[in-house]
Amino acid sequence: MTSRAEFLGRIRAEMARTPGLFPATPSVRPARPRERLDVLRRELSERWAESLARFVGEFERVGGVFHRVARVAEVSDVIAAIAAEREMRKVVSWHPDALRLDLAGPLSGRGLEISTMPGGEVTAAERERLRGVAAAAELGVTGVDLAVAETGTLVVVSGAGRPRSTSLLPACHAAVFDRDVLVESLAQAGLVLEAWHEGSAADARGAAINFITGPSRTADIELTLTRGVHGPKEVHAVFVEDGLVGGARG
Amino acid sequence: MSDPDLATPFRERASRALGDAFLKEALTIATTKFITLRQEAFGDYPEGEELRDRARAIKEATLQHLDQHLERLIDNVERRGGHVHYANTAEDARRIVLDIARRSGARLAVKSKSMATEEIHLNEALEAAGVTPIETDLGEYIIQLAHERPSHIIAPAIHKTKGQVAELFARELKRETRPDPEMLTRIAREELREKFLQADLGITGANFAVAETGTVVLVTNEGNGRMATSLPRVHVAVMGVEKVVPSMTDLAVFLAILAKSATGQKLSVYTSLVDGPRRSGELEGPEEFHLVLLDNGRIKQIAGTLREALYCLRCGACLNVCPVYRQIGGHAYGYTYPGPIGILLTAMLEGPESVKDLAHASSLCGACADACPVRIDIPRMLIELRKEVVERRIAPWPERVVFGAFGWLLRHPALYRLSAPIARLLQRPFARGGRIPRLPLFFSDWTRTRDLPVVAARTFQERWAERERRR
């Protein structure tokens, strides 16, 4: 089998034979991304309303359903309504620490079966069981780690208490967020990604970051658009004006 | 097997495709739609032009330090518990993936759309080794069931009607339904959901790999990329070495233009950033992550004439605008990658002999270069390939003789001027009312469908010379 040294050696040999086609440099990276991001967030907090408006426009354009509530206590009502309208009973949600709100409590006794994902490592058998729960669930509720206004994108980071399957397996995905996670552009999202990987920051979280821009779709059959191919058929975003638990204002 | 026989000359394969009325209509509708969507997306996006320049610069800059970026990528992937493998050839790559499958005892593999795995013909090898590969991108799933090859880089089943898909599902899956895309999609979702949950192995490509962080990036619309990299125990990503990008800041530039170029979307539905195997506390995610770095002809082009083709993002924009592709579709090209970039990639993977006809499957109109998000000058490289075919004597000798003679004639003006009276003599039996509707031999191909003009009774130079004589 080819070794690393051999493989790279061949590449170096070819590189030595040419200076390239024209002088070029990669993007200038921020020296201290987390610091830059803090500054950016402060700036963005002044114009969050515009970012939100833009987000809503783009989110709806790609088929997302937007909801807005004043206080975190109202979120469960929205979730219950979404489920009721679609005659859905099985709900799966992120752990409250990740969700930044308590859902299981307020949703109990409303005829819904809520499974809250555990906050830490579990046994292999339990993981298997939970996979079945997620696959059987009709509605998955997650938080949002980043909302990109330019494209109407919800970004979720995986990890303990915030499994990938919650936003992937159920036919309906509802994501709850507040103004703190809003950024305006993909370029700013790039800065966030730099910050999320700065130093050992990445070690504390899961291995998957997912940008979600609307419901799953395809146009592979005669270019006819259909939704819900493998991922969710519907994506809902629930915005909490007063902020979620543990946020800047929370 | 719908794979056109490569022993059939390209011209014949192309003509056959031209006779397929449904294909023609499907291609017209699909390519026109993609063109419109792309134009709208960039029309609405003033920053787009500058970002295209930047994207091109990032690609070039990356190649200029490719070894360093790959070293960084490898170190980061390994630091996160992933394994990196090095495949010089398609065969090496197949062997590596089969090895991984064997060692992990995999029987069922789910595949997210990957042109790299098409390129190395992985599926046949997996099947032969007792591993069942299931394509999960709907278009790829359809053509897998039909035992065909993809006909477009991003819309592989563009050549199939919904009726044909319904028939296919009835025959291969024993699932009957109306030829309705909604119903057909639902069937695919159900069938494939089961496979995702059962599969031992997830095989993907990679649209990008970020060197700075060891992150593999998958761009999809359906969610199969997320499934394949979260549910099976083992994840293998096969990636051409040129897909590495230096940083997340660079990645954001590409994300801003890739989906717009491919389908006119601002972003595809899912952009998945995968940092290796599952971390502690995660419910999903593979136990093992493998990155297979693929050469297969790419490394040689770092200093070769096709270097610029290494910038390619596999968006398919060039296919959609190519007047040739739009008429004949992808299968007629005969290789994994069709369309303008496909000719270059075929030369890269299979050598110049493979494109002695394909290099001429272009009117050099330049629409591809215009559409390319990273501004690859495809026509220039097509001409370079034609040059290589001539210089290596791969081009047929009569052609080389004719062009050589033509070139000589152009440098001998007195003899060149003789060609007019000679042509006038020769054309007399064929000229009808100022046109030539039919010519034998060399130009008969032209006159089968078009008239030819007659050589003028007096050429411009003859008239000018006469005028000068009179003065």
Next chain:
Amino acid sequence: MVTCLGDLFYPDVGERIVRLLQRLDVTVEFPSGQTCCGLPLFNSGHHDEAARVARRTVDLFAGSEHVVVPSGSCAWMVKHEYPGLMTDAASRAAAEGLAARTSELSQFLVKVLGRRKFQSAVEGTVTYHDSCHLLRGLHESQSPRALLRELAGARFVELAGADECCGFGGSFSVRLPEVSTAILDKKLANVEASGAACVVACDAGCLMQMRGGLSRRGSRVRALHLAEVLDPDRDVQ
């Protein structure tokens, strides 16, 4: 520069250009010994041959103050590819000099002479086909349109898919005649749908292809060179 196709097949076009330019008080010379710019050799990968032809052409026009070319593809060859074909610094400099002094006809009229308004030599509606080398090679789509829009005595309409190839592509038209014809059919369908009496192009190759197709299908629409719609003998009425 009359170009090979222009010389052999469309000498009227050349003559009209001479008259047109003379009417605009341009002194027109015609260096004798012209053959071809070498584009067919270049496009087919015969670059040594193309370079020899290029060198000769550069010498031929060494004394010309400005070179006007009726074909976008030939103008592109001279301006874009000649310098790169030269193997020594002196030839390259000479080629670059020629490139800087060369314009396609519509560019010369609009950008060098600053003239847009001409009397039309045809009646009715005209439409325009962007030839690929002029459009994408020389980035020229405005000059021909400016001239056609301002034609006195004719009306201009845009052609659907004006920027789409006509299928000529030089030897492509005989190497892959079926594909070339299929592309042409699409172009001509657009031309006929435009309702125009004629389609104008600034390239002899495109004209040969389009005219060949139009006459084969017995169409009443004509494919004309720009110089055939600009009246060289009458002032604007």
